[in-house]
Amino acid sequence: MNYREVKAVQDDSCHWYIIPNELSEEFFKDLADGDMCDDGQFDKKYSQYMTGGDLNNVQLYTRITQ
Numbered sequence: 001m002n003y004r005e006v007k008a009v010q011d012d013s014c015h016w017y018i019i020p021n022e023l024s025e026e027f028f029k030d031l032a033d034g035d036m037c038d039d040g041q042f043d044k045k046y047s048q049y050m051t052g053g054d055l056n057n058v059q060l061y062t063r064i065t066q
Helices: 021-032 034-038 041-049
Strands: 006-010 016-020
Touching (some): 006 021, 016 021
16 A cells, blocks of 8 residues: 555635645645636546545544554
8 A cells, every 4th residue: 555644635615635745835826826717727637536525524644653
């Protein structure tokens, strides 16, 4: 299995996304780009990370180290 560190983030419409950590800065930069949001490019780029509803409906995992 391939695990990646992720962040749970929201857009301005309160939609939840689970995105890879390395995309978090780019996500917020793109979210602030009104043209990118208006022409659908934001949704095209990040739709695969949308939870489709409440964050509590997504199974999250953590790695436990001892």
